[in-house]
Amino acid sequence: MNKPDILAGSCLSKHYGNIEAVKGVSLSVAEAEFVCLTGKSGSGKTTLLSLLSGLENPTAGHVRLAGKDITGATEDELALFRREHVGFIFQSFNLIPTLSAWENVALPLFPVKMSDVERRRRATELLRKMELGDRIHHRPAALSGGEKQRVAIARALVNHPRILFADEPTGNLDSVTGGIILEILKNLHRKEGVAILMITHDEEIAKTADRVTRMHDGEVIS
Amino acid sequence: MKFITWGVAMNLRFLKNELYGHKRRTLSTIVGLSIGVAILIIVNALSLAYRQAARAPLQEIGADITVQRSGNVPKDLTGAVFPCSAVTIRDEEITRISALPGVVGIGKAVLLWVFDPHRAWIVLGIEQQNSVGPAVLRNAVTEGRFLGPDRAEALVETAYARRFGIKVGDTLSLADRRLTVVGLLDASKAAKIAIANVYVALAEAQSLAASSRKVQSVSPFDPQDVNLVFIRADQTKVPALSSALRTMLGKQAAIGTPDSFLKLLGSVYAISDKFTVVASLIALLVSALIAFKTMAGNIAERAREIGVLKAVGWTGRNVMSQIMAESLVQGVMGGLLGFAVAVIVAVGLSFMTVNIPIPWEMSPVPHFLPGGGDQLFKTLALPIHIPWTLAAFAMLLSLVIGVVTGGLLIGTVSRIKPSEVLRHE
Numbered sequence: 001m002n003k004p005d006i007l008a009g010s011c012l013s014k015h016y017g018n019i020e021a022v023k024g025v026s027l028s029v030a031e032a033e034f035v036c037l038t039g040k041s042g043s044g045k046t047t048l049l050s051l052l053s054g055l056e057n058p059t060a061g062h063v064r065l066a067g068k069d070i071t072g073a074t075e076d077e078l079a080l081f082r083r084e085h086v087g088f089i090f091q092s093f094n095l096i097p098t099l100s101a102w103e104n105v106a107l108p109l110f111p112v113k114m115s116d117v118e119r120r121r122r123a124t125e126l127l128r129k130m131e132l133g134d135r136i137h138h139r140p141a142a143l144s145g146g147e148k149q150r151v152a153i154a155r156a157l158v159n160h161p162r163i164l165f166a167d168e169p170t171g172n173l174d175s176v177t178g179g180i181i182l183e184i185l186k187n188l189h190r191k192e193g194v195a196i197l198m199i200t201h202d203e204e205i206a207k208t209a210d211r212v213t214r215m216h217d218g219e220v221i222s
Numbered sequence: 223m224k225f226i227t228w229g230v231a232m233n234l235r236f237l238k239n240e241l242y243g244h245k246r247r248t249l250s251t252i253v254g255l256s257i258g259v260a261i262l263i264i265v266n267a268l269s270l271a272y273r274q275a276a277r278a279p280l281q282e283i284g285a286d287i288t289v290q291r292s293g294n295v296p297k298d299l300t301g302a303v304f305p306c307s308a309v310t311i312r313d314e315e316i317t318r319i320s321a322l323p324g325v326v327g328i329g330k331a332v333l334l335w336v337f338d339p340h341r342a343w344i345v346l347g348i349e350q351q352n353s354v355g356p357a358v359l360r361n362a363v364t365e366g367r368f369l370g371p372d373r374a375e376a377l378v379e380t381a382y383a384r385r386f387g388i389k390v391g392d393t394l395s396l397a398d399r400r401l402t403v404v405g406l407l408d409a410s411k412a413a414k415i416a417i418a419n420v421y422v423a424l425a426e427a428q429s430l431a432a433s434s435r436k437v438q439s440v441s442p443f444d445p446q447d448v449n450l451v452f453i454r455a456d457q458t459k460v461p462a463l464s465s466a467l468r469t470m471l472g473k474q475a476a477i478g479t480p481d482s483f484l485k486l487l488g489s490v491y492a493i494s495d496k497f498t499v500v501a502s503l504i505a506l507l508v509s510a511l512i513a514f515k516t517m518a519g520n521i522a523e524r525a526r527e528i529g530v531l532k533a534v535g536w537t538g539r540n541v542m543s544q545i546m547a548e549s550l551v552q553g554v555m556g557g558l559l560g561f562a563v564a565v566i567v568a569v570g571l572s573f574m575t576v577n578i579p580i581p582w583e584m585s586p587v588p589h590f591l592p593g594g595g596d597q598l599f600k601t602l603a604l605p606i607h608i609p610w611t612l613a614a615f616a617m618l619l620s621l622v623i624g625v626v627t628g629g630l631l632i633g634t635v636s637r638i639k640p641s642e643v644l645r646h647e
Contacts, residue, residue, distance in 0.1 A: 046644050055533060055641040076537040079640075083535025094530045094643060098243025103235065108534040110236060155534065167644055 003030040005064070006163050006195045009052050012061035014044075021047040023218040024061070029163065032193035034186070036206040039215035045199045046167060048215065052197065053086055053165040054078040066162055083108055087156030087194075089185075091168035093148040095140040095155075101127055102136045105154040126154035130184065146177035153184060157194075164188070166198040170205065182208065237547050244520070251516040252556045255623060258509020259560025259616045262502045263608055264567050269498040271606035275576045276484040279415055279600045284354045285329060285452035286460055288415065288478035288584060289319070289467055294440045299588075302334045302345075302397045302434040307476065307583030308449040309441035315471065316451060322466055324459025329355020329452035331416060332427035334437075335588055336397050341386075342588060343396060346418035347427020347448075355452035356416055359407055366390035366405030369423050376401040377421040380408045396420065397430055414580045414600045415478075416450055424448070476583055486579045510623045513556070517549060517627050521634050528635060529643030538636050545635055546628045553624020557617030564608060564616075574604040 008028040014021045022044045029035050039045050051058045054070045055078070062071045066085040070078060082088075095104045105123035112119075127136055130150040140148055149169060156164055166185065170178030182205060188194045198209065206212045214222045241248045280286055293309030304310075320328050332347035348356040350369055359377075360368045369375050376396070378388050383406050388394070392403045401422060409417045422430075425445075431437045432445040443449075455463050464477045471477075521528070531541055577599040 050641040050644055055644065056639060075532075076539065079532055079535050079537045079540075082533065086535075088533050090530075090644070094526065094533075096527055096530070098239040099236065103239070107531070108536075110233060111536055111540040116235075159535070 003032060005029065006031045006033075006066060007052055007197065008064045009048075009058075010062050010064075012048065012051050012058045012063070014047050014051060014056075015059045021218055022051065022058070025215075025218070025220050026061075027052065027213060027220060029195050029197050031162070032189065032195055033211065034189045034196045034209045035198070036209035036212045037197060037199045037215065038201065038203065038206050038212060043215040044218040045215050047218075049165055049167060049197065049199055053088070054081055083112070083159060085159075085162055087159065087161035087164045089149070089152050089156050089164060089166040089169045091171040093140070093145075093152045093172070095148055095151060097140050100137045100139055101132060101143065101151045104140065104151055105158050107155060108159050122158055123154070126157055127151070130154050144177075145173050146180060149173060149177075149181050150184065153181070153188075157188070161194065163195040163197065166196060168199055168201065170200070170202070178205075233544065233547070236544065237551065240544075240548060241551060247516060247520050247523075248552060251513050251520075251552045252559055254512025254516060255509050255553060255556025255620045256560035256563060257512075258505045258623075259557050259620045260563040260567065261505035262616045262619070263561065263564035263612055264571075265498055265501045265505070266612050267564070267568055267606050267608050268571070270609070270612075271571075271604050272487060272576070273480065273484060274605045275578060275602060276487060277480040278602055278605075279483060279578055279580060280478065280480060282358075282600075283329070283356060283415055283452060284327075284352075284358050284454060286455045286457065286479070287453040287463060287467070288476075289451040289453065289471065290449065290476040290478075290583060291471060291474045292476055292583065293474065296436040296440050298436070299335070299337045301338075301436055302336045302430045303436045304431070304441055304443075304449055305333060305335055305583075305588075308333050309474075310443045310447050311449055311451055311471070313444065313446040313448075316448070318470060319451065319453065319467065322463060322470075324456040324463045325453055326456060327352075327354040327454035329357060329454075330424060330448040331356050331450040331452070332424060332431055332448050333416060333418065333450055334427060334431055334434075336430070338395070338397065343420050344418040344588075345396065345420045345422060345427060345430070346416055347422050347424040347430070349424050354454045355450075356421070359409070359421065362407050362409065363405045364408045366403070368405060369421070370404065373423045373426045373429075374399070374401050375404045375423065377405045377407045378403050379417070379419050379421075380406045381410070382419040394420065396422075397434070399426075399430065401426075414598045415584045417598075476581075478581070478584055482581075483578055486581065487576070506619060506623070509556075509620075510627065513552070513623055514627045514630065517552075517631055518634070521545070521631050525638050526643055528638045529640050532638070532640035533643055541635055542632050545631060546625065549624040549628025549631075550621065551624075553621040553627075554617075556624065557620030560620060561608075561613050561617055564613075568606050568608055571604055571606050575601055576604050577601050 005028045010026045012022055012025045025048055037045050050056045052063055070081055102123040105126055106119040109119045124136055132150055135147055170181050185196060189196050200206050213220055290308045291311055292307050295306045296303055329352050334345045336343040336345050364380055376394055388403060390403055394401045428445045431443050437443050460479055464479050467477050468475055528541055580598040
């Protein structure tokens with residue numbers, strides 16, 4: 001039986017002035033599905049990910065995420081929606097340098113009315129799960145690239161998202177560390193049923209996904 | 223409620239980490255603001271201190287205003303004469319002065335130069351009981367006693383007595399009048415205004431002046447008249463009173479006020495209120511610019527970080543609250559540091575002394591007598607202090623600059639899109 005879509009983008013376009021970065025693209029991700037988005041630089045992958053994840057609104061088309069049409073939502077509405085349903089993993093980790101590992105993980109929970117103890121408990125639990133139990137109080141500068149990305153994954157999971165958006169999560173890591181990160185993501189997908197939409201240049205990595213979507217010049221080609 | 227409190231605590235943790243984690247940036251803002259606050263406080267405190275210092279010579283004789291009238295000196299200096307800076311002020315004029323709004327008390331004196339064949343005296347006739355005017359010299363008697371009801375008594379200034387070997391109990395012959403020395407008086411401890419060699423009862427000095435043909439030849443004088451008037455006034459009405467007195471007594475009137483002493487000081491702080499205002503405004507403007515530049519640089523540096531916050535679910539309001547809280551804290555800390563610096567500088571400045579020049583006409587000594595051409599000064603420690611209203615105002619301004627700067631940056635913050643974070647990847 002087919003699983004319902006957690007994410008569905010239909011006829012999505014995005015214009016930046018005269019440039020059409022995404023041209024009428026439709027893409028969906030089913031619940032607990034792992035989809036890779038590949039393509040050359042400038043093919044529109046990142047823009048499509050922005051549109052699908054609610055980071056920005058499309059010029060045309062519709063996005064349905066976690067059962068809700070988020071097209072045309074205000075910035076604050078989108079922020080609250082992302083806080084509830086979405087996790088992000090970035091290529092360059094994007095950790096806050098002044099915060100410790102557990103504080104970085106708890107960052108999405110800062111504006112949430114929740115006890116400090118509960119935030120800390122959730123962040124620490126996730127860090128232990130990422131095998132970073134001994135790095136809880138370390139600042140990002142004291143962590144290796146792989147450790148930083150594991151902190152970033154923990155941060156992406158702290159709000160129990162139904163879908164993870166990952167933009168080249170192994171792009172800044174060596175192949176061994178990249179492999180570890182990929183394994184963590186696959187485990188999340190397999191064991192916890194988290195849907196993942198991941199951008200990658202690496203065809204080998206793309207092959208490990210349930211489905212691969214390729215883009216060229218703002219369009220999906222396969 | 224418990225959750226809200228903990229939520230605030232969590233954001234305070236982020237606030238503390240952001241400010242502490244970017245020490246140089248935070249310090250630049252705080253120091254920038256504190257410099258402005260410190261300059262604002264010090265410039266104004268100095269201005270207040272000089273104003274207070276300028277009041278000291280008059281305050282020491284319980285007055286806020288002195289009134290004299292300049293006139294002529296007879297060609298032949300013999301017997302009792304008026305100095306050219308202090309000729310007759312009529313009794314009825316004093317009555318009118320007393321009725322002026324703002325006048326709280328009046329003190330009277332008669333200052334005479336007495337030229338005897340072998341000696342010249344500066345004689346001051348003073349009231350025996352009055353908290354305004356030279357009667358307060360009662361407290362400067364170092365030997366013997368103050369003047370009693372007997373008019374034939376005199377006090378002699380200590381240094382003068384020492385120089386001429388005059389002792390308590392001696393008899394002085396002053397313009398053919400015989401006066402018993404009942405005490406010695408240390409004028410150096412008293413005000414530098416209206417100092418004399420010999421102090422006699424006001425009635426005695428009035429009688430001396432009235433009976434002097436030399437005095438009458440240049441300035442008709444009745445026994446109830448005087449030539450020095452001291453006024454204690456409502457502080458807020460001193461400028462208006464000064465102007466009214468000038469109108470009442472004519473252009474020969476010499477009105478001494480704290481402002482006239484301040485002008486003699488010649489200090490930039492004394493010259494003009496405008497200087498204080500302009501210096502304060504420049505200090506504030508510079509500190510506001512420093513704060514704005516540093517905070518704007520901070521936002522530009524943190525564009526990616528702000529993008530991340532928005533991407534992980536912080537609303538625009540959450541981010542703005544954070545930026546505003548950081549600005550607010552830096553404003554408060556800048557204010558406190560500025561105040562602390564100002565206090566330290568003020569303590570240092572309190573060791574300074576200020577010499578307030580006394581106009582010659584307020585203590586006229588004939589030029590041909592020893593010390594006659596010397597400039598007299600009232601020397602005192604700079605009475606600098608920081609009024610709490612000034613400190614509170616300066617710190618509040620620092621806070622306002624912090625908040626306004628944060629507010630001005632809200633536009634920049636709101637323009638940062640979470641998607642731009644991905645675009646930098």
